[in-house]
Amino acid sequence: MTFLAKILREPLVHFVLIGAAVFGLYALMAGGNQGEPRDTIMVTNGRVQQLAQIFAKTWQRRPTPEELRGLIDTYVKEEVYYREALKLGLDRDDTLIRRRMQQKMEFVTEPSDEFLVADEDALLAFLDAHKADFRVEPRIAFDQVYLNPDKPGAAAPVRAKQTLETLRASAPGEIPPDVGDATLLPASMPLSPLSGIARNFGEAFAANLTDLPEGEWAGPIKSPYGLHLVRITKRIDGYDPKLAEIRDAVEQKWRTEKRDEFQDQAYYQLLAKYEVILPSGQAVSPESEAAP
Amino acid sequence: MPRFVSSTLGAALVLAASTTFAAAQDSGTLTAEEAAKLYPDKPLYSRYAGRDFPTRPFFGDTHLHTAFSMDAGAFGARLDPRDAYRFARGEQVTSSSGEPVKLSRPLDFLVVADHSDNMGFFPDLLAGKPELLADPTGKKWYDMMQSGKGEKAALEIIGAFSHNEFPDALMYFPGTSAYKNAWQKTIDAAEEFNDPGRFTAFIGYEWTSNTGGNNLHRNVIFRDGGNKASQVVPMTVYPPQGSDNPEDLWKWMTAYEDKTGGSVLAIAHNGNLSNGIMFPVVEAFGKKLDGDYAKTRAKWERLYETTQTKGTGEVHPYLSPNDEFADFEIWDKGNLDGSVAKKKDMLQYEYARQALKNGLKLEQELGTNPYKFGLIGSSDAHTGLAAMQEDNFFGKTTPQEPGPDRMKKAFFDNPDTGVKVMDWEVGASGYAAVWATENTRESIWDAMQRKETYATTGPRMIVRFFGGWDFAPSDAENRLPGYIGYSKGVPMGGDLGAAPDGKSPSFLVAALKDPIGANLDRYQIVKGWLDAEGELHEKVYDVVWSGDREPGADGKVPPVGSTVDLANATWTNTIGAPELITVWTDPDFDPSQPAFYYGRVLEIPKPRWTAYDAKFYGTQPLPGTTMTLQDRAYTSPIWYTPKG
Numbered sequence: 001m002t003f004l005a006k007i008l009r010e011p012l013v014h015f016v017l018i019g020a021a022v023f024g025l026y027a028l029m030a031g032g033n034q035g036e037p038r039d040t041i042m043v044t045n046g047r048v049q050q051l052a053q054i055f056a057k058t059w060q061r062r063p064t065p066e067e068l069r070g071l072i073d074t075y076v077k078e079e080v081y082y083r084e085a086l087k088l089g090l091d092r093d094d095t096l097i098r099r100r101m102q103q104k105m106e107f108v109t110e111p112s113d114e115f116l117v118a119d120e121d122a123l124l125a126f127l128d129a130h131k132a133d134f135r136v137e138p139r140i141a142f143d144q145v146y147l148n149p150d151k152p153g154a155a156a157p158v159r160a161k162q163t164l165e166t167l168r169a170s171a172p173g174e175i176p177p178d179v180g181d182a183t184l185l186p187a188s189m190p191l192s193p194l195s196g197i198a199r200n201f202g203e204a205f206a207a208n209l210t211d212l213p214e215g216e217w218a219g220p221i222k223s224p225y226g227l228h229l230v231r232i233t234k235r236i237d238g239y240d241p242k243l244a245e246i247r248d249a250v251e252q253k254w255r256t257e258k259r260d261e262f263q264d265q266a267y268y269q270l271l272a273k274y275e276v277i278l279p280s281g282q283a284v285s286p287e288s289e290a291a292p
Numbered sequence: 293m294p295r296f297v298s299s300t301l302g303a304a305l306v307l308a309a310s311t312t313f314a315a316a317q318d319s320g321t322l323t324a325e326e327a328a329k330l331y332p333d334k335p336l337y338s339r340y341a342g343r344d345f346p347t348r349p350f351f352g353d354t355h356l357h358t359a360f361s362m363d364a365g366a367f368g369a370r371l372d373p374r375d376a377y378r379f380a381r382g383e384q385v386t387s388s389s390g391e392p393v394k395l396s397r398p399l400d401f402l403v404v405a406d407h408s409d410n411m412g413f414f415p416d417l418l419a420g421k422p423e424l425l426a427d428p429t430g431k432k433w434y435d436m437m438q439s440g441k442g443e444k445a446a447l448e449i450i451g452a453f454s455h456n457e458f459p460d461a462l463m464y465f466p467g468t469s470a471y472k473n474a475w476q477k478t479i480d481a482a483e484e485f486n487d488p489g490r491f492t493a494f495i496g497y498e499w500t501s502n503t504g505g506n507n508l509h510r511n512v513i514f515r516d517g518g519n520k521a522s523q524v525v526p527m528t529v530y531p532p533q534g535s536d537n538p539e540d541l542w543k544w545m546t547a548y549e550d551k552t553g554g555s556v557l558a559i560a561h562n563g564n565l566s567n568g569i570m571f572p573v574v575e576a577f578g579k580k581l582d583g584d585y586a587k588t589r590a591k592w593e594r595l596y597e598t599t600q601t602k603g604t605g606e607v608h609p610y611l612s613p614n615d616e617f618a619d620f621e622i623w624d625k626g627n628l629d630g631s632v633a634k635k636k637d638m639l640q641y642e643y644a645r646q647a648l649k650n651g652l653k654l655e656q657e658l659g660t661n662p663y664k665f666g667l668i669g670s671s672d673a674h675t676g677l678a679a680m681q682e683d684n685f686f687g688k689t690t691p692q693e694p695g696p697d698r699m700k701k702a703f704f705d706n707p708d709t710g711v712k713v714m715d716w717e718v719g720a721s722g723y724a725a726v727w728a729t730e731n732t733r734e735s736i737w738d739a740m741q742r743k744e745t746y747a748t749t750g751p752r753m754i755v756r757f758f759g760g761w762d763f764a765p766s767d768a769e770n771r772l773p774g775y776i777g778y779s780k781g782v783p784m785g786g787d788l789g790a791a792p793d794g795k796s797p798s799f800l801v802a803a804l805k806d807p808i809g810a811n812l813d814r815y816q817i818v819k820g821w822l823d824a825e826g827e828l829h830e831k832v833y834d835v836v837w838s839g840d841r842e843p844g845a846d847g848k849v850p851p852v853g854s855t856v857d858l859a860n861a862t863w864t865n866t867i868g869a870p871e872l873i874t875v876w877t878d879p880d881f882d883p884s885q886p887a888f889y890y891g892r893v894l895e896i897p898k899p900r901w902t903a904y905d906a907k908f909y910g911t912q913p914l915p916g917t918t919m920t921l922q923d924r925a926y927t928s929p930i931w932y933t934p935k936g
Binding site for chain 2: 054058067103181183226
């Protein structure tokens with residue numbers, strides 16, 4: 001392969017050539033408009049590469065020369081309109097742009113990763129101050145047999161009583177196949193936090209489980225669906241966990257709080273540069289702003 | 293045969309499963325022999341052993357916008373993806389309008405799907421790094437960050453910004469955490485909050501094709517983590533970088549999978565605002581539909597979002613005049629921006645049921661059914677808050693968050709076309725329910741891919757729908773309906789295999805009310821089919837209902853009644869049933885006709901969000917405001933295709 005052929009295949013060379021062509025074109029068009037001073041739109045190689053790279057990241061291939069030309073043309077058009085719009089002041093009083101600028105500023109003021117690295121003491125202190133948020137709920141595992149109150153025949157409470165006797169008479173750990181009614185509720189609930197049980201069976205049902213004896217059939221207990229006979233198979237009390245057990249969760253929450261603090265501080269520093277005058281004549285200061 | 297059943301039933305069956313793996317990926321085809329394999333000769337003593345099928349559905353939202361979406365931000369949304377995930381997993385947050393808000397129960401999963409066009413400032417993603425470091429100020433800041441003085445650098449940079457001294461070249465500062473673009477931040481938030489087994493945070497985005505104001509939007513959901521998703525930037529719409537043609541989105545999806553070995557799927561929504569172009573049958577974007585189109589669409593678009601805040605798109609009363617429940621949360625006045633008013637002949641290409649029917653016909657013409665999709669619901673809220681319960685509804689956009697006037701304004705109002713939609717028409721809907729084996733990205737995504745999903749318009753009822761050839765009435769008495777369902781049939785989203793001689797398909801259906809919600813009115817099966825003359829038909833069967841109501845002369849079960857007390861925005865569960873189970877056999881089956889069946893479950897009537905607002909704020913609703921509703925669920929269909 002000759003040097004020339006090699007260099008013609010080099011994407012960078014394409015960019016340069018195409019860029020040169022674009023400039024040439026605009027230079028030609030410039031001819032008709034003599035006398036007026038003209039602004040320059042400089043499309044740098046870096047910019048062309050950036051356009052090409054974004055295209056490649058979208059499509060997983062490089063743009064063809066025509067596509068690249070299209071990207072550059074669009075960029076130039078955007079730049080022209082952007083500048084003209086600025087001259088006309090169209091950026092002012094545009095809610096969308098104002099909010100977008102705020103968002104960009106907030107992106108820029110994101111704390112760095114280093115800032116969000118917690119040391120052991122900070123986390124311990126944080127956990128101590130937020131014990132209630134991290135408390136591990138009591139967990140319960142149980143089997144249940146459902147009785148549908150709408151079923152024809154004897155009333156559900158009567159059937160519940162009979163079924164309870166049948167269950168108590170059966171071998172431990174065994175549920176005769178013909179007891180109870182069909183249901184989509186799980187026949188056997190693995191060790192689950194009370195809130196998880198409430199999601200399936202309702203709050204009142206979950207609350208009633210805490211008093212039941214372990215290892216024997218009891219009930220009936222009411223749920224929004226009907227009556228249930230329940231055998232608790234395992235119960236673990238709630239407790240306040242040590243940091244090692246829930247480090248990730250504590251760290252996540254700590255980081256969230258830290259991030260908010262950082263953003264607030266960044267805002268207050270900016271706010272401090274302004275005197276804000278409200279209609280009532282009262283000035284806003286960081287201290288008077290309610291904490292988030 | 294569904295992979296998740298076979299994989300635990302012993303080595304022989306695992307072998308069998310691996311040979312049918314391709315079929316399993318395609319959501320399972322049940323034949324008599326395969327069904328037999330699921331009944332081991334020797335019954336297992338423990339009926340719980342070998343049980344690796346999904347035992348509970350996971351509820352989530354596949355379509356939530358945050359402040360990163362340009363329109364959401366412009367409307368005043370302040371919550372970002374991180375806030376959205378915190379809220380979805382059950383934490384209390386403060387809404388953009390300043391109200392404290394919390395879900396009644398956590399969701400199991402969430403996809404933050406911000407618009408890819410103008411998402412934050414992601415075009416700045418790829419910076420020319422050497423140029424930056426050549427700038428002395430850039431070099432200084434870079435060194436500060438490297439040496440752990442990130443926050444000091446950040447504050448200096450803000451200073452530079454505010455004094456207009458920010459060097460141009462530094463607008464593209466390379467990947468320190470302080471300068472991440474919105475796409476990377478979206479990915480980071482999902483990575484941070486994804487908690488396998490407890491809460492799934494998917495990476496995703498919305499591709500928002502709005503050709504002429506006609507809605508062709510798709511949400512793209514990644515099965516993968518940030519290591520793969522961050523290798524690409526989302527597909528956009530505006531040329532030349534993007535395209536508004538769905539075929540180009542499918543090309544993007546192909547390129548992503550080829551490049552990274554990852555997996556993505558796309559979910560379309562709001563055909564009701566597409567003005568007749570969501571489900572084309574002749575041509576799309578000037579090109580005649582062909583086998584390629586059908587195959588590609590069926591490959592990437594496994595699900596359709598049937599219900600959301602901007603209307604419910606299962607069926608339209610004009611298309612299904614005999615369906616007395618069709619008139620539900622309908623938006624049929626025009627396209628997405630109200631620039632073109634609706635014409636009646638557009639409706640047939642906009643609604644899910646009609647598309648499922650047209651798909652049967654297109655399969656005959658093109659060799660593949662392009663509209664063989666499952667159903668989900670989601671919110672499309674632009675608030676960062678997936679709060680879709682009638683009495684805990686936080687609106688579609690920030691100005692529609694709770695407030696005394698939120699049901700009195702216009703959502704859009706185009707005087708030129710006369711298209712006007714009021715804010716009270718926005719629905720508190722919906723969620724996606726997914727029958728996955730565990731709460732992980734992989735498991736939930738795979739269940740979406742095999743269409744084992746259903747849509748709900750807000751409540752979290754549990755809905756089962758199995759089809760097979762051998763369900764017997766006694767199967768509805770079994771204490772473990774799920775076990776029988778998977779053993780003898782295929783779940784929602786599946787295919788019935790060839791019909792055994794003289795048999796009609798039977799369905800094991802069951803629904804359990806939301807534990808904090810309304811009782812159930814009825815479970816219906818909707819059937820659509822294609823006859824020998826090429827005509828399409830549909831019929832809605834009431835298959836199980838509450839109480840002792842008798843079907844009337846028209847075969848329809850009379851209305852369940854209503855306990856709604858509008859003035860107090862309450863209702864009681866004194867009518868309806870907490871649970872419905874039955875086995876139903878198609879009485880009109882013809883083995884030569886392609887067909888689909890899906891379940892529809894109705895709650896008893898209850899107050900709509902407008903009624904809660906009227907009560908809470910004392911607002912007088914505008915005349916014509918819908919104040920009650922029967923929330924519902926729609927299952928993915930089960931298809932039957934004749935042999936040959």
